[in-house]
Amino acid sequence: xxxxxxxxxxxxxxxxxxxxxxxxxxxxxxxxxxxxxxxxxxxxxxxxxxxxxxxxxxxxxxxxxxxxxxxxxxxxxxxxxxxxxxxxxxxxxxxxxxxxxxxxxxxxxxxxxxxxxxxxxxxxxxxxxxxxxxxxxxxxxxxxxxxxxxxxxxxxxxxxxxxxxxxxxxxxxxxxxxxxxxxxxxxxxxxxxxxxxxxxxxxxxxxxxxxxxxxxxxxxxxxxxxxxxxxxxxxxxxxxxxxxxxxxxxxxxxxxxxxxxxxxxxxxxxxxxxxxxxxxxxxxxxxxxxxxxxxxxxxxxxxxxxxxxxxxxxxxxxxxxxxxxxxxxxxxxxxxxxxxxxxxxxxxxxxxxxxxxxxxxxxxxxxxxxxxxxxxxxxxxxxxxxxxxxxxxxxxxxxxxxxxxxxxxxxxxxxxxxxxxxxxxxxxxxxxxxxxxxxxxxxxxxxxxxxxxxxxxxxxxxxxxxxxxxxxxxxxxxxxxxxxxxxxxxxxxxxxxxxxxxxxxxxxxxxxxxxxxxxxxxxxxxxxxxxxxxxxxxxxxxxxxxxxxxxxxxxxxxxxxxxxxxxxxxxxxxxxxxxxxxxxxxxxxxxxxxxxxxxxxxxxxxxxxxxxxxxxxxxxxxxxxxxxxxxxxxxxxxxxxxxxxxxxxxxxxxxxxxxxxxxxxxxxxxxxxxxxxxxxxxxxxxxxxxxxxxxxxxxxxxxxxxxxxxxxxxxxxxxxxxxxxxxxxxxxxxxxxxxxxxxxxxxxxxxxxxxxxxxxxxxxxxxxxxxxxxxxxxxxxxxxxxxxxxxxxxxxxxxxxxxxxx
Numbered sequence: 001x002x003x004x005x006x007x008x009x010x011x012x013x014x015x016x017x018x019x020x021x022x023x024x025x026x027x028x029x030x031x032x033x034x035x036x037x038x039x040x041x042x043x044x045x046x047x048x049x050x051x052x053x054x055x056x057x058x059x060x061x062x063x064x065x066x067x068x069x070x071x072x073x074x075x076x077x078x079x080x081x082x083x084x085x086x087x088x089x090x091x092x093x094x095x096x097x098x099x100x101x102x103x104x105x106x107x108x109x110x111x112x113x114x115x116x117x118x119x120x121x122x123x124x125x126x127x128x129x130x131x132x133x134x135x136x137x138x139x140x141x142x143x144x145x146x147x148x149x150x151x152x153x154x155x156x157x158x159x160x161x162x163x164x165x166x167x168x169x170x171x172x173x174x175x176x177x178x179x180x181x182x183x184x185x186x187x188x189x190x191x192x193x194x195x196x197x198x199x200x201x202x203x204x205x206x207x208x209x210x211x212x213x214x215x216x217x218x219x220x221x222x223x224x225x226x227x228x229x230x231x232x233x234x235x236x237x238x239x240x241x242x243x244x245x246x247x248x249x250x251x252x253x254x255x256x257x258x259x260x261x262x263x264x265x266x267x268x269x270x271x272x273x274x275x276x277x278x279x280x281x282x283x284x285x286x287x288x289x290x291x292x293x294x295x296x297x298x299x300x301x302x303x304x305x306x307x308x309x310x311x312x313x314x315x316x317x318x319x320x321x322x323x324x325x326x327x328x329x330x331x332x333x334x335x336x337x338x339x340x341x342x343x344x345x346x347x348x349x350x351x352x353x354x355x356x357x358x359x360x361x362x363x364x365x366x367x368x369x370x371x372x373x374x375x376x377x378x379x380x381x382x383x384x385x386x387x388x389x390x391x392x393x394x395x396x397x398x399x400x401x402x403x404x405x406x407x408x409x410x411x412x413x414x415x416x417x418x419x420x421x422x423x424x425x426x427x428x429x430x431x432x433x434x435x436x437x438x439x440x441x442x443x444x445x446x447x448x449x450x451x452x453x454x455x456x457x458x459x460x461x462x463x464x465x466x467x468x469x470x471x472x473x474x475x476x477x478x479x480x481x482x483x484x485x486x487x488x489x490x491x492x493x494x495x496x497x498x499x500x501x502x503x504x505x506x507x508x509x510x511x512x513x514x515x516x517x518x519x520x521x522x523x524x525x526x527x528x529x530x531x532x533x534x535x536x537x538x539x540x541x542x543x544x545x546x547x548x549x550x551x552x553x554x555x556x557x558x559x560x561x562x563x564x565x566x567x568x569x570x571x572x573x574x575x576x577x578x579x580x581x582x583x584x585x586x587x588x589x590x591x592x593x594x595x596x597x598x599x600x601x602x603x604x605x606x607x608x609x610x611x612x613x614x615x616x617x618x619x620x621x622x623x624x625x626x627x628x629x630x631x632x633x634x635x636x637x638x639x640x641x642x643x644x645x646x647x648x649x650x651x652x653x654x655x656x657x658x659x660x661x662x663x664x665x666x667x668x669x670x671x672x673x674x675x676x677x678x679x680x681x682x683x684x685x686x687x688x689x690x691x692x693x694x695x696x697x698x699x700x701x702x703x704x705x706x707x708x709x710x711x712x713x714x715x716x717x718x719x720x721x722x723x724x725x726x727x728x729x730x731x732x733x734x735x736x737x738x739x740x741x742x743x744x745x746x747x748x749x750x751x752x753x754x755x756x757x758x759x760x761x762x763x764x765x766x767x768x769x770x771x772x773x774x775x776x777x778x779x780x781x782x783x784x785x786x787x788x789x790x791x792x793x794x795x796x797x798x799x800x801x802x803x804x805x806x
Contacts, residue, residue, distance in 0.1 A: 041071050045078075048085070057089040061105065068112050075112065082109070083118055090126065102126060117146040121153040128156070133163045134226040155676070158738045164227040165736040167715045169203065171448035172271075173733065174714045178439055178447060179725050183210045185314050185433035186269055190214040194267035194312050198222070198293060200252045200285055201272040204729050205232040208245050211269065213726070220261045222248040234732050252285050255293060264295045269314045275371040275441070276452035277318055277393075277429045278481045283401055286313060290398040297396055313395045315431045320391040321442070322427040322483060324470055326420035327381035330372065332545040333538040334424075334455035342550030342596045348629035349622060350532030354541055357457045358484040359498065368482045370538065371450040374426060374443040376748040381426075384418045384464060387442075390427065390474055391481065409475040413489065416468040421461050425472065425483050427452040454483045458497035464488055534622045539670040540590045553593060558600055560696060564661050565606055567692030580607040582659075582690075584640060587666040588675070590619045594664075595627055598636040611640040659690035665765065667700055671742035674700070674763070682765040700763040709751035712741055 044063045051060035064082045068075055086109050093102040106123040113119055124139030137160045143153035172178065186207065190197070195217045199208035202221035212219045219241075223229040229249040236245050248260055257263060268289050272280040290297070294311035331337055336352040339345065346352075358368045374381055390412065394400050428441040428451045441449035456462055462485065464470070471487040471494065487496045536544065543549065564581055581601065585594040594612035601608030614620055620639050627637055663685040669675055685695050713719055717737040718730035758777055764770040 037070065041067055041074075044070075045074075048081070052081070052085060055088075057085055057092055060085045061089045065108060065112075072112075079113070079116070082112075083116075086119065087122060090122070094126065099130065115146055117143040117150050117153060120146065121150065121156060124153075124156060124160075128160055133160055136160050137164055137227065158740055161736045161738050164225070165231070165733065167738075168448050169733060170715055170717055173204070173206070173718045173724055173729060175448050179206070181433055181437040181439055182207060182269075182271070182314075183214075183725055185437045186210045186267075187214040188434060188436070189267050189312060189314060190216050193306060193308055195308070196263070196265040197267045197269060198252075198261070198265045198289070200268060200270040200289065201280070202232050202247060203228050203271075204733055205236045205245065205247065206725065206727060206729065207269045207271065208247075209236065209239060209241055209727050210725065211267070212241055212244055216267075218265070219245045220248070220265065221245060222250055222252050222255060224249075224251050231732055235727070235729050238728050238732065252293070253288050257293065261293070264293060264311070266295050266308060266310065267312050267314065268294055271315075273315075273318075273429075273431065273449075274452075275450045276369050276427060276481050277320055278476065278479055279369075279452075281479050282395075283404060283476070284479055286395055287398060287401050289313075290401075297398070315433045316396055316435075317392065317394045317432045318429045319389060319432070320393075320427060320429045320481065321387045322390045322414075322425050322472070323387045324384040324414065324416070324422045324464075324485065325374070325381045325424055325426050326384055327374075327377055327423050328379050329377045330381075330453060330455060331421075331423045333542045334457070336541065337545050338547055341544065341547050342554040342592065343599060344550075344592060344595060344626060344630050346544075346626070349534065349625050352534045352536055352541060352544070352622075353457050354455065354538045355535050356453075356455055356538065358454055358482040359457060368480045369427070369452040369454045372426075372453050373450045376745070378745045378747050382418060382420055384416055384420050384422060385414050385470065386417055388412065388414050390483065404476050405479075407476065409473050412472045412474060414470040414472055416464045416466060416470060419465040421463050422456055422470065422485060424456060425454040425485060427454065427481070427483060452481075454485075456485060456497075458485075460497075462488065462497060465490075532625065534618055536590050536619075536622075543670070544590070544592070550592070550596070554596055554600070557593070557597055557696070558604075560662060560694060561597070561600055561604065561606060561608070564692065564694070565604075580609045581661040582609050582611070583662045583664070584611045584613070584660050585664040586613045586681075587664065588669075590614060590616075590622070591666070592623070592626065594637055595623055595630070595632060597662075597664075598627070598632050599630060602632060602636060608636065610637045612637060613640050659693065660685075660688050661690055661693050662696050663689065663693075664696045667697060667763075667765075669742075672744065673740070673742060674702075679763070679765075679768070683768075686766070695765045698764070698766050700765070702760045702762070703757050704760045705757045706754035707746075707749070707751040708754055709749055711750055715741065 044067045048060045048063035048067065051057070051063065064078060064085055068078060068082065086105060090102050090105060093099070093105065103123075103126075106119070106126070109119050110116075110123070120139050121143040124136045124143065127133075127139060128136035137157065140153050140157035140160060143150055144157060147153070186197075187210070190211060191214065195215065197208065197211040197216045197219045199205070199211070199219070199221035202208050202223045205221060208219050208221040221232065223232055226249065229247065232247050233242070236242050236247060246261075248255065250260070255261065268286070270282065270285070272282045272285060274280045290311070294313070295309060296311060298310045334354040334356060336346060339347050355366050356368070356370050357366050393404065426443065428443065428449075431439045431441070433439065439447065441447050441451065443451055467490075469489040470485050471489060473482075473484045473486050475482045486498065487494050489495075561581065568579065568581070583594065583597045585591055585597070587593060591612065591614065594610040598608060598610040600606075601610070612620075612623060614623065623637065624634070626632075627634065665678070665681060665685065667675060667678055682695055689695070716739070717734045718724060720730075724730065760777055761772065761775055762770065
């Protein structure tokens with residue numbers, strides 16, 4: 001009987017397997033034997049191809065879905081056409097704001113091609129552009145797993161890694177002095193009895209692990225970033241603390257007792273401070289912690305209260321310092337510094353400034369400061385004042401924290417010790433971890449923090465001399481520390497930088513003699529000239545201040561227009577004088593190249609229509625004002641995006657019967673990288689050029705040299721083989737190592753040159769046959785450098801990208 005039962009079960013399993021196999025074969029047989037089905041597939045495939053020719057990508061996409069679901073055997077055959085259709089349809093959906101439909105289309109595509117690395121990577125690109133950085137990183141990572149040598153996915157992953165794990169994480173973990181001081185302060189607090197700990201903004205979990213290692217009985221941590229939360233969980237688990245440290249994926253402001261942690265803790269540790277100290281929201285998070293998560297602070301009237309009954313914060317407080325500096329590099333990124341570029345007079349347009357501002361009339365979205373490492377600024381800086389104490393904060397005093405957010409603006413008088421032009425107020429702080437341990441972020445310190453820079457945004461240069469005093473307003477608004485230099489006091493007289501009224505008696509009384517001089521001067525002022533003020537991004541202002549760049553482009557544009565006119569005359573001399581040249585500038589952001597082309601055409605008597613792709617109304621208004629002030633006819637420059645339905649049509653022709661005479665492409669990002677998909681844009685641009693038309697610039701020549709730079713190593717990965725404070729962290733965070741550094745300046749980078757500069761490769765935008773897929777470059781290294789050392793710590797530095805305009 002047992003044998004018969006066994007045989008019967010085996011027979012049933014065989015029958016079920018046969019049934020499943022028959023079910024799998026059924027669609028294939030149906031495809032082969034069902035004429036109506038085959039006819040539907042054939043017609044749908046033909047319709048998809050017809051729709052592609054008509055650029056009806058949505059309908060083509062639906063037809064392909066039908067075909068591939070009915071006939072999966074055609075997947076390999078239709079893969080390339082399906083990808084093309086999907087990408088075009090997705091771009092169209094993106095341009096009209098149908099975001100959900102866009103992602104639904106990608107989900108449908110991935111159901112058909114779940115391991116297609118190109119589709120996975122493309123969906124990641126859309127996710128990243130829309131701000132879903134964690135999800136984008138997951139798609140790029142998946143694409144790389146599917147095809148490790150996929151260059152687009154690799155570049156995308158490197159780019160998103162910069163967002164998900166910022167470079168300062170590596171600097172921070174490589175800052176042994178900072179790490180050790182935090183460890184000592186935490187160890188001391190735990191040993192004093194503050195044994196229940198909450199780590200706010202835990203990152204890799206290092207501070208929470210320090211608390212547990214010091215003997216804390218309970219440790220909790222929270223982290224908002226999904227990527228850092230997952231990384232922190234990995235690190236804690238690898239260090240055998242997963243059961244003793246609870247990490248929550250949430251903001252501390254959302255934590256509740258007993259929902260998230262069972263009871264109030266006695267110690268909060270955090271390092272949620274940026275270069276301006278308060279910019280990461282430490283004030284708000286600590287006020288919430290004191291009210292909802294921390295035990296109350298020690299009561300002076302009950303000195304015998306034990307640590308287990310009271311709360312404490314590490315860091316205990318901070319002192320903020322500031323000084324006025326003169327720095328050409330800061331100035332050129334925040335204010336217009338030159339009267340003319342590329343043959344265009346800029347003085348008539350009024351004031352051009354960056355969006356970084358603390359003034360009372362600044363936009364609410366404006367950042368009050370930017371950040372710089374002063375020691376690395378090209379050209380250096382000059383301190384015009386001694387460092388002054390700006391603010392003292394006690395993080396263990398909740399009443400003081402609450403008062404800071406609603407306190408009135410205070411004014412400081414800062415003596416000037418060096419003659420010069422005030423370009424900015426530089427700010428740093430000293431973080432008091434406890435009574436014995438502190439960390440300074442000053443310009444002379446080598447820490448993971450940069451300095452906060454509050455640029456001057458007054459209409460005129462603020463020139464000062466020894467003996468003057470700067471009147472600086474200090475406030476804490478919207479969780480930011482704000483500093484604004486509002487006046488200069490000289491010989492008892494106050495000169496307001498923005499004509500601010502005296503409302504509190506701190507300003508000295510006016511001098512009748514000075515008032516008379518001002519009145520006489522105003523009689524000679526042209527009141528019919530409107531006071532304009534335009535805002536450009538810092539990188540756009542820096543480019544506008546680059547005289548050499550624009551003058552080179554002007555010279556090359558002049559040659560280009562001469563060449564185009566000669567080509568026009570050769571082809572049809574009769575219409576050459578009446579037929580206009582069509583020039584399109586598709587530069588990213590604000591650009592005056594279209595205006596330069598229009599001015600050159602007008603000066604040479606050439607009929608020319610220049611088109612600019614700038615989108616913002618303020619940018620268009622600035623270009624129009626520049627054109628008026630430089631005598632350019634209003635009809636000579638038009639705004640192309642206002643004439644197309646969506647941005648995907650940016651490189652279309654200006655009229656149905658015309659092609660472009662020249663298309664100006666923006667090839668290099670301000671950080672130094674070649675723009676993504678440049679060669680694809682160049683290919684499309686070549687198809688839209690008339691006979692003899694040119695892409696501008698035509699070629700890009702990339703140069704490079706080998707350098708040894710410890711600074712780049714510190715910013716690239718956690719260094720060394722020893723664990724960080726005894727914890728195993730490096731293998732996990734070093735997954736996000738990015739081998740490309742941007743915004744470098746060789747003049748201030750501390751490095752050793754290991755080779756001479758060498759030409760690496762050329763990108764020819766007009767003739768791709770001149771380009772090469774790969775090239776071996778041999779450089780002569782310095783004989784004093786050991787080869788093994790060269791392999792371990794050298795970088796390829798790209799100091800110069802020569803743009804061959806003609």
